[in-house]
Amino acid sequence: MTEEHDTPPTPVLERIPVHGDCPRCGAEELRRYPVVSEGGWFEVVKCQQCLLSLDRSPWSRLGPIQLLTDLL
Amino acid sequence: MTTLETTPSTTGSEQTRLRDISDAEFTGAYGCDRFTAAVILNRLRYAVEHMSTGFMREAFSPIIRDWYDFACTISGPPRHNYPMAVVSNSLVVFLGTLGDAVRNTVEEFGPENLSPGDVLICNDPYRGGTHVNDVCFIRPVFVDGEIVSFVNMRAHQLDMGGTVPGGFSATKSNVYENGLVIPPMLLWSRDEPVRSTFSLIFDNTRWGGMLLPDFKSIYQQLALGERLVLENIERYGLDAYLGTLTYACDTSAERMRDAIALVPDGEYTGSALIDADGLDDSIDYTVQVTLRKQGQDIEVDLSGTSAQARTCINCGVLDAKTAVGVALTMLLDPEVPFTSGTWRNIDLATPPGTLVSSLPPDGGIMMFWEASGAVVSAVFDALNPALGEKGVAGDYGSTNTHNASGVTADGTPWTSATQCGGEHGPWGATKEGDGDSYTVLFFLNNLDPATETIEHDSPVVMLRKEHAIDTGGPGTFRGGAANLKDTLWLSEGNHYLSPFRTKVPSGVGANGGEPGPNGAIWIFPPRDGADDRPAMLGTTPDVYATSTPVAGVLDPVTKALDPVDGEYHYFASRQVWQTKTGSILRCLTNGGGGWGDPFARDPERVLADVRNEYVSVAGAARDYGVVVIGDPRSDPEGLRIDVQATAALRNQPS
Ligand SMILES: [Zn+2]
Numbered sequence: 001m002t003e004e005h006d007t008p009p010t011p012v013l014e015r016i017p018v019h020g021d022c023p024r025c026g027a028e029e030l031r032r033y034p035v036v037s038e039g040g041w042f043e044v045v046k047c048q049q050c051l052l053s054l055d056r057s058p059w060s061r062l063g064p065i066q067l068l069t070d071l072l
Numbered sequence: 073m074t075t076l077e078t079t080p081s082t083t084g085s086e087q088t089r090l091r092d093i094s095d096a097e098f099t100g101a102y103g104c105d106r107f108t109a110a111v112i113l114n115r116l117r118y119a120v121e122h123m124s125t126g127f128m129r130e131a132f133s134p135i136i137r138d139w140y141d142f143a144c145t146i147s148g149p150p151r152h153n154y155p156m157a158v159v160s161n162s163l164v165v166f167l168g169t170l171g172d173a174v175r176n177t178v179e180e181f182g183p184e185n186l187s188p189g190d191v192l193i194c195n196d197p198y199r200g201g202t203h204v205n206d207v208c209f210i211r212p213v214f215v216d217g218e219i220v221s222f223v224n225m226r227a228h229q230l231d232m233g234g235t236v237p238g239g240f241s242a243t244k245s246n247v248y249e250n251g252l253v254i255p256p257m258l259l260w261s262r263d264e265p266v267r268s269t270f271s272l273i274f275d276n277t278r279w280g281g282m283l284l285p286d287f288k289s290i291y292q293q294l295a296l297g298e299r300l301v302l303e304n305i306e307r308y309g310l311d312a313y314l315g316t317l318t319y320a321c322d323t324s325a326e327r328m329r330d331a332i333a334l335v336p337d338g339e340y341t342g343s344a345l346i347d348a349d350g351l352d353d354s355i356d357y358t359v360q361v362t363l364r365k366q367g368q369d370i371e372v373d374l375s376g377t378s379a380q381a382r383t384c385i386n387c388g389v390l391d392a393k394t395a396v397g398v399a400l401t402m403l404l405d406p407e408v409p410f411t412s413g414t415w416r417n418i419d420l421a422t423p424p425g426t427l428v429s430s431l432p433p434d435g436g437i438m439m440f441w442e443a444s445g446a447v448v449s450a451v452f453d454a455l456n457p458a459l460g461e462k463g464v465a466g467d468y469g470s471t472n473t474h475n476a477s478g479v480t481a482d483g484t485p486w487t488s489a490t491q492c493g494g495e496h497g498p499w500g501a502t503k504e505g506d507g508d509s510y511t512v513l514f515f516l517n518n519l520d521p522a523t524e525t526i527e528h529d530s531p532v533v534m535l536r537k538e539h540a541i542d543t544g545g546p547g548t549f550r551g552g553a554a555n556l557k558d559t560l561w562l563s564e565g566n567h568y569l570s571p572f573r574t575k576v577p578s579g580v581g582a583n584g585g586e587p588g589p590n591g592a593i594w595i596f597p598p599r600d601g602a603d604d605r606p607a608m609l610g611t612t613p614d615v616y617a618t619s620t621p622v623a624g625v626l627d628p629v630t631k632a633l634d635p636v637d638g639e640y641h642y643f644a645s646r647q648v649w650q651t652k653t654g655s656i657l658r659c660l661t662n663g664g665g666g667w668g669d670p671f672a673r674d675p676e677r678v679l680a681d682v683r684n685e686y687v688s689v690a691g692a693a694r695d696y697g698v699v700v701i702g703d704p705r706s707d708p709e710g711l712r713i714d715v716q717a718t719a720a721l722r723n724q725p726s
Contacts, residue, residue: 008355010377011424036390036393038414038416050366050367051364051370062199063389063424
């Protein structure tokens with residue numbers, strides 16, 4: 001180490017709790033968050049126990065990145 | 073035309089296997105019979121290889137000609153969400169990102185704004201992955217006024233502007249210093265060059281004279297690809313053509329699903345370390361991965377990964393996605409064709425703004441493959457313990473990229489890009505055998521520039537390019553050997569060196585094998601007053617005392633490798649390493665990891681390794697418990713195994 005710096009905080013992915021339980025495994029642990037997969041970005045509602053996707057809706061084309069030109 | 077299924081287990085029911093559906097169902101789903109689909113797919117694979125060969129033959133740029141730094145793909149139409157169905161046998165990081173790059177580029181430009189004869193370009197890493205030097209060239213294929221397909225090429229351009237000639241440096245701070253960012257734009261419109269686009273590029277990049285003929289060649293290859301696609305549609309019909317694209321992606325998806333099912337359900341974590349960014353060495357960067365696996369689905373979560381770096385060692389999320397696809401393909405089923413369908417049952421969840429999902433403008437992206445390579449390592453680290461004998465040991469981890477430029481005594485400018493560092497190195501071992509020794513990182517798949525070409529183009533002599541002894545991770549199957557490269561510079565030069573993974577082994581072991589040791593980089597200045605030809609450098613630890621260390625964990629006095637008690641040397645402690653005429657640059661890569669218990673290695677294989685100087689006599693005893701008698705240099709035929717001593721060594725309680 002040549003000099004000390006504060007290491008920046010580690011970014012966190014927000015997984016928003018969704019009310020309800022999983023139709024496949026019964027777990028009461030559904031969360032909404034973005035994923036990237038075949039076909040690009042999706043916002044999913046997914047069981048955190050068995051990974052069942054209850055919903056997969058296309059999300060922003062570039063994920064979290066917004067283009068200023070999209071405001072034109 | 074419908075695909076059989078397009079999303080991971082939304083219903084959770086078992087999908088019908090492709091081989092089990094009836095001929096009638098197949099034709100209903102894919103618009104042709106199985107035989108025809110196979111024929112069309114092979115003809116399309118021929119098309120992308122034909123485009124590649126043409127470009128390789130015509131390219132002026134050394135990075136195309138000598139490195140094969142490009143790739144070709146065929147994607148389906150917007151109404152099918154741009155499935156990438158056919159890929160060339162080439163640079164995997166390009167193939168992995170091209171599916172999304174085509175979709176993002178065309179959607180932003182607007183497919184309704186495209187015409188026959190157009191070539192659309194984009195080089196923005198955040199829109200299409202990799203780095204600004206890699207320009208995507210996309211040509212729509214029309215039938216009866218409708219886009220039915222895209223033929224695509226991504227090719228590395230030798231320079232894209234920015235503060236560093238050629239761009240390969242970890243020191244650039246943001247996208248503005250990094251280079252020219254081209255949004256989706258037309259380079260050809262209805263088969264006419266768009267002069268304003270060419271000017272934008274030539275006015276902002278170096279060596280446009282090299283770029284222009286390559287652009288013209290790319291245009292011709294895309295026209296060839298379009299022609300070959302149209303010939304297939306004419307011969308077999310549009311339904312059969314589009315159905316074949318769907319079938320190709322469904323095949324990848326099914327095989328990857330089968331492969332994922334081999335992993336026991338559960339949660340697996342792994343990590344990989346990058347030494348430092350280009351600002352200072354006060355922060356090291358960790359890629360942290362958690363794989364959650366249930367049934368046929370995997371969610372790969374990169375939470376816990378360090379925040380994006382302060383200089384351009386980051387990669388974008390599309391590169392992280394490629395890395396996950398490559399790692400799972402290599403671990404689970406290397407035969408799976410790499411199409412969009414590879415990711416059907418894989419979800420990547422990542423916080424924005426990490427080292428491997430960086431954001432503009434500060435999270436600059438240049439050395440993208442180093443960060444995404446750490447994703448591959450982290451996935452190996454996570455899954456190897458669960459996979460047992462199916463585990464795959466790690467590779468050399470970093471291309472240790474070297475770039476240099478200068479002016480010779482007679483005033484001729486020269487430049488050497490990605491030829492004289494540690495760009496090539498070993499792979500890890502697998503259950504099938506020893507790791508290969510002189511290749512490229514798992515997900516690159518390039519060529520190796522010829523020594524004659526390198527020496528012709530730059531004032532340099534390649535003194536050594538050899539396998540270093542005792543550098544393959546010991547195992548029942550040995551890791552590939554590290555590469556040791558010595559180059560003698562016949563002119564003063566400015567060197568940029570970017571080795572990123574010297575602190576902890578990248579060549580992790582598998583199934584009980586040992587990791588490969590780490591490498592380093594040194595510069596040996598010319599000896600004072602020595603005007604004669606510089607002598608060859610030895611390879612024993614005592615030679616390093618006169619060196620200037622560039623990178624690696626080294627003994628502070630002898631400057632030889634000392635992974636345990638050594639001191640880390642930071643590769644960008646000088647942004648530019650200036651050398652005098654007669655300097656020698658030495659790059660030693662990391663070694664590949666071993667697979668399985670080293671003491672279970674067949675003694676005859678150890679003997680062969682001693683004879684071939686992969687392993688020393690001392691290393692054979694220490695690492696493998698095999699006592700070899702004789703001298704591999706003076707009497708290679710006389711080498712033999714001391715069976716009794718070997719048995720005694722191997723049976724010692726550890
Ligand atoms: Zn569930």
